[in-house]
Amino acid sequence: MSKSTVGAAPGETPTAPGEPTAATEEPTAATEETTSATEETTSATGEQDFGAADSQLSTAPVESLSSTPGLGVTGWARWYWRQLTSMRVALLLLLLLALGAIPGSLIPQTGNDATKVADFQQRHTTLAPVYDKLGLFHVYSSVWFSAIYILLFVSLIGCIVPRTWQFVGQLRSRPPGAPRRLTRLPAYTTWRTDAEPEQVREAALVLLKRRRFRAHLAGDAVAAEKGYLREVGNLVFHIALIVMLTAFAWGQLFKTEGNKLVVEGDGFSNTLISYDDFKSGTLFDTGDLTPFSFVLNKFTGTYEESGPNKGTARTYQAAITYSVGAYGKDRKTLVKVNHPLEIGDSKVYLTAHGYAPLVTVRDGKGNVVYHDAVPLLPLDSNVTSSGVIKVYDGYRNAQGVSEQLGIMATLLPTYTPGNETTSTFPSLRNPVLNLTPYHGDLGVNSGIPQSVYQLDTAHMKGFKDSDKLQLRDNLKPGETMTLPNGAGSVTYEGTQEWANFQVTQQPASGWALGGAIAAIFGLAGSLFLQRRRVWVRAVKGDDGVTVVEMAGLGRSESAKVPEELGDLAGILYDRVPSPPDPDTPDTPRTPEPSASFEPEAVPAEAEGAEK
Amino acid sequence: MTLAAATNENLASISNTLIYSAMAVYTLAFFAYIAEWLLGSRSKVGRTAAALTAPAAAQGPAVTARKNGGTTVLERPQVVVRSAAGARDVPDGPGAHGGDEQGDMYGRIAISLTVLAFLVELGGVVARAASVERAPWGNMYEFNITFSTVAVGVYLGLLALKKNVRWLGLFLITSVLLDLGLAVTVLYTASDQLVPALHSYWLYIHVSTAIFCGAVFYVGAVATILYLFKDAYENKLATGGKPGKFANSVLDRLPASASLDKFAYRVNAAVFPLWTFTIIAGAIWAGDAWGRYWGWDPKETWSFITWVAYACYLHARATAGWKGRKAAYLALLAFGCWLFNYYGVNIFVSGKHSYAGV
Ligand code: HEM
Numbered sequence: 004m005s006k007s008t009v010g011a012a013p014g015e016t017p018t019a020p021g022e023p024t025a026a027t028e029e030p031t032a033a034t035e036e037t038t039s040a041t042e043e044t045t046s047a048t049g050e051q052d053f054g055a056a057d058s059q060l061s062t063a064p065v066e067s068l069s070s071t072p073g074l075g076v077t078g079w080a081r082w083y084w085r086q087l088t089s090m091r092v093a094l095l096l097l098l099l100l101a102l103g104a105i106p107g108s109l110i111p112q113t114g115n116d117a118t119k120v121a122d123f124q125q126r127h128t129t130l131a132p133v134y135d136k137l138g139l140f141h142v143y144s145s146v147w148f149s150a151i152y153i154l155l156f157v158s159l160i161g162c163i164v165p166r167t168w169q170f171v172g173q174l175r176s177r178p179p180g181a182p183r184r185l186t187r188l189p190a191y192t193t194w195r196t197d198a199e200p201e202q203v204r205e206a207a208l209v210l211l212k213r214r215r216f217r218a219h220l221a222g223d224a225v226a227a228e229k230g231y232l233r234e235v236g237n238l239v240f241h242i243a244l245i246v247m248l249t250a251f252a253w254g255q256l257f258k259t260e261g262n263k264l265v266v267e268g269d270g271f272s273n274t275l276i277s278y279d280d281f282k283s284g285t286l287f288d289t290g291d292l293t294p295f296s297f298v299l300n301k302f303t304g305t306y307e308e309s310g311p312n313k314g315t316a317r318t319y320q321a322a323i324t325y326s327v328g329a330y331g332k333d334r335k336t337l338v339k340v341n342h343p344l345e346i347g348d349s350k351v352y353l354t355a356h357g358y359a360p361l362v363t364v365r366d367g368k369g370n371v372v373y374h375d376a377v378p379l380l381p382l383d384s385n386v387t388s389s390g391v392i393k394v395y396d397g398y399r400n401a402q403g404v405s406e407q408l409g410i411m412a413t414l415l416p417t418y419t420p421g422n423e424t425t426s427t428f429p430s431l432r433n434p435v436l437n438l439t440p441y442h443g444d445l446g447v448n449s450g451i452p453q454s455v456y457q458l459d460t461a462h463m464k465g466f467k468d469s470d471k472l473q474l475r476d477n478l479k480p481g482e483t484m485t486l487p488n489g490a491g492s493v494t495y496e497g498t499q500e501w502a503n504f505q506v507t508q509q510p511a512s513g514w515a516l517g518g519a520i521a522a523i524f525g526l527a528g529s530l531f532l533q534r535r536r537v538w539v540r541a542v543k544g545d546d547g548v549t550v551v552e553m554a555g556l557g558r559s560e561s562a563k564v565p566e567e568l569g570d571l572a573g574i575l576y577d578r579v580p581s582p583p584d585p586d587t588p589d590t591p592r593t594p595e596p597s598a599s600f601e602p603e604a605v606p607a608e609a610e611g612a613e614k
Numbered sequence: 615m616t617l618a619a620a621t622n623e624n625l626a627s628i629s630n631t632l633i634y635s636a637m638a639v640y641t642l643a644f645f646a647y648i649a650e651w652l653l654g655s656r657s658k659v660g661r662t663a664a665a666l667t668a669p670a671a672a673q674g675p676a677v678t679a680r681k682n683g684g685t686t687v688l689e690r691p692q693v694v695v696r697s698a699a700g701a702r703d704v705p706d707g708p709g710a711h712g713g714d715e716q717g718d719m720y721g722r723i724a725i726s727l728t729v730l731a732f733l734v735e736l737g738g739v740v741a742r743a744a745s746v747e748r749a750p751w752g753n754m755y756e757f758n759i760t761f762s763t764v765a766v767g768v769y770l771g772l773l774a775l776k777k778n779v780r781w782l783g784l785f786l787i788t789s790v791l792l793d794l795g796l797a798v799t800v801l802y803t804a805s806d807q808l809v810p811a812l813h814s815y816w817l818y819i820h821v822s823t824a825i826f827c828g829a830v831f832y833v834g835a836v837a838t839i840l841y842l843f844k845d846a847y848e849n850k851l852a853t854g855g856k857p858g859k860f861a862n863s864v865l866d867r868l869p870a871s872a873s874l875d876k877f878a879y880r881v882n883a884a885v886f887p888l889w890t891f892t893i894i895a896g897a898i899w900a901g902d903a904w905g906r907y908w909g910w911d912p913k914e915t916w917s918f919i920t921w922v923a924y925a926c927y928l929h930a931r932a933t934a935g936w937k938g939r940k941a942a943y944l945a946l947l948a949f950g951c952w953l954f955n956y957y958g959v960n961i962f963v964s965g966k967h968s969y970a971g972v
Contacts, residue, residue, distance in 0.1 A: 530928075
């Protein structure tokens with residue numbers, strides 16, 4: 004715009020709404036009234052208009068996707084790098100990440116439930132191999148999913164580093180000077196005053212600095228900016244994402260997770276062979292297991308006795324004695340659901356519990372061939388439990404021939420006559436152990452791994468009762484079942500409890516948590532704070548009266564910017580009021596208001612929070 | 615049956631009665647909103663059309679008058695507000711009543727009824743909580759009734775803060791009725807127990823923020839849909855098209871597309887940090903309850919997908935070429951993920967989070 008065009012009469016903003024960007028120079032001079040108010044302003048700020056005024060108001064990368072790669076390898080490399088670190092590609096990678104996460108939630112995953120995967124593979128013989136090839140049974144560790152997040156990771160770093168430098172640069176430079184025509188800015192106000200321009204600028208500088216703006220005098224105007232914490236927040240957020248991702252990956256690579264079922268009175272020591280099952284990350288080394296051991300002294304479960312929540316667990320707790328290291332001191336503690344025991348990087352969780360009836364098996368001669376607590380698996384919320392007592396060796400039948408015994412066992416912790424197959428309450432109110440004995444070959448040598456809770460009766464025969472039916476009996480604690488024809492006996496001595504402990508080791512989880520917390524705060528700063536600029540220009544008009552112009556610009560259009568500007572203008576106006584001459588119009592003529600808000604609705608304090 | 619149990623049964627049935635009563639009152643409110651819209655259609659101002667088709671010079675910029683602080687006699691300087699460069703400058707519609715006095719009255723009746731229904735429903739939720747002696751968030755029935763209560767609460771809260779959201783009323787109440795209808799028919803579960811893993815104070819933190827986020831995301835989604843309609847309408851007018859009578863009548867009364875867009879953005883952006891917190895709180899809880907803080911359980915996965923989708927939306931708004939409608943589609947997609955995480959994952963996918971109760 005030529006120097007002859009000057010700011011419109013206050014309030015009479017001449018540009019029509021819908022007009023192209025303010026940064027565009029446009030010959031709208033025809034509609035503008037010419038006053039001398041801004042005649043000399045351009046000298047101070049050069050030829051800049053809106054375009055320079057909002058430069059560097061954020062550190063978001065400028066989109067330049069259309070640019071073609073330069074020559075040579077470096078040209079291409081640079082081009083690829085620019086593509087990868089552009090906002091658009093970040094957006095696409097994020098979309099891909101969301102899309103890529105979907106199949107893992109719909110298709111069974113080995114990491115979550117390996118049996119379900121096996122089941123799926125059996126049922127879908129054509130689909131399963133394809134899925135397998137695509138890594139769809141372990142999506143989150145598959146090549147393609149990793150590729151997406153590694154690219155995103157690279158893009159993120161490639162985005163953060165330059166933005167951080169840019170931001171440091173912005174912090175070290177000063178807010179840009181006032182644009183030539185403040186009327187073009189989203190929020191604008193003006194008035195005339197008796198005070199000298201220098202006085203006004205001085206007052207404005209003091210005021211803006213007190214409001215924690217970074218303000219300085221640039222020519223005939225004060226330029227000020229505030230809300231840098233927004234950028235800090237944004238950078239902190241993205242850096243925190245990197246920290247979280249790294250911590251998560253680290254944790255995955257080195258994590259271990261094992262389970263151990265322990266019956267009251269028994270112990271556990273943290274070595275690989277002690278576990279019932281064990282999983283670990285690819286980089287885990289057995290030497291990494293935290294050395295500790297513990298003994299389960301007592302498990303206690305209490306339940307709601309009545310009411311709609313009857314039977315609901317009130318407490319589950321395991322009293323244990325543990326020691327750390329080879330010669331650690333014995334310490335007692337309680338492990339509860341949701342309250343793991345932490346030893347170094349390891350956590351010991353209480354994940355399940357059940358009953359283990361103490362059973363004694365004698366052979367025909369009365370020799371004890373088995374005496375142990377047999378952990379049974381709970382089947383329902385009232386802890387109806389089932390399992391198998393397996394006597395592998397030492398037993399001889401009535402003929403003196405070596406045989407194996409398998410006794411199916413069902414325990415009802417609270418037996419109520421009439422309810423023959425299920426317990427009616429989870430605790431041991433009236434325990435009954437139902438036994439169904441078999442003899443023969445347990446099939447353990449067949450090579451197929453066997454569940455300790457199931458009986459393979461393929462090579463076994465049931466003991467028959469006097470009616471030639473399968474023998475089955477309910478025992479109360481202390482009672483004995485006699486096997487037919489002098490085959491021996493089974494005694495239900497009493498009931499112990501068992502607890503299942505999951506021991507996990509996930510290094511770097513502290514980092515993940517720290518990153519997560521930083522991410523939330525960074526995000527809040529990034530989304531709730533506004534970065535905005537304010538300019539105050541004071542110059543002598545033709546008639547010798549000082550004209551004050553104020554304008555505000557935010558990074559995004561926000562009602563807060565004009566509100567704050569009004570607030571600042573009000574204060575500045577009180578310090579340098581307009582001339583008392585009633586003939587001078589000191590306020591802009593107001594066109595038909597088409598939108599209104601009440602600045603009073605927003606407390607001035609709100610800005611105090613936005614540093 | 616013991617005395618305590620009888621009290622609980624009683625409370626449960628009181629809760630049910632209250633929920634049904636709330637539905638009845640919501641229905642009345644629904645009809646009042648309808649009346650507001652119908653009566654409002656009598657006004658034929660066509661503000662949007664006027665703004666978009668009138669000669670450009672005729673329109674002044676939006677202006678706000680700042681009243682003096684009280685001490686000075688003189689009028690203080692006024693702040694002139696310009697819409698962003700290149701943006702359409704369309705005034706906000708007057709709301710459902712369209713400036714019609716009778717319509718406005720029905721609108722006010724509708725809001726009063728909504729307040730009443732909200733209180734009754736809140737009573738229902740509290741009675742339910744008392745009957746089960748825990749937070750009322752153990753199954754989908756309880757989620758649905760809490761969820762709609764919170765959504766209406768958010769709406770009434772915004773109204774109380776004098777935000778321009780009255781236009782949301784009909785859309786919100788319609789879906790609240792749907793939500794409650796689903797709750798009492800398909801999802802109904804008699805008061806029952808909580809699985810032990812849910813015993814934790816993280817339940818209160820994680821689930822309450824999740825419900826709140828959902829309610830707010832929902833409000834954001836409604837605004838986004840309306841934005842898409844209004845934007846298409848304004849585009850049509852701006853290019854000389856002639857929208858249908860119904861579109862004219864309804865859309866002209868809604869806020870300008872820019873306002874709707876901004877509202878939707880604010881709402882979504884404001885809860886995004888809370889949603890982030892919700893997921894992290896869930897991870898901490900999972901760490902304590904299940905021995906790992908993240909295990910790609912379907913519920914976790916979909917929370918993550920929802921989170922990434924909203925992050926996409928926020929990124930889109932900062933990316934050239936993705937602002938406006940494209941970003942709005944992303945916002946709807948993100949809300950779709952949220953919905954699927956709730957209904958889809960609870961009902962169709964089995965995982966550790968099995969509390970659907972259906
Ligand atoms: C791990 C994936 C990422 C996530 C989850 C993520 C998330 C977010 C979120 C939620 C915001 C919104 C905050 C705001 O609007 O100020 C944001 C802003 C931003 N992100 Fe990312 N981001 C990711 C990766 C990236 C990458 C790779 C880049 C680099 C191209 C990037 C650049 C930006 C920029 C420049 C902003 C600020 C936009 C603005 O100033 O409004 N982000 N990001």
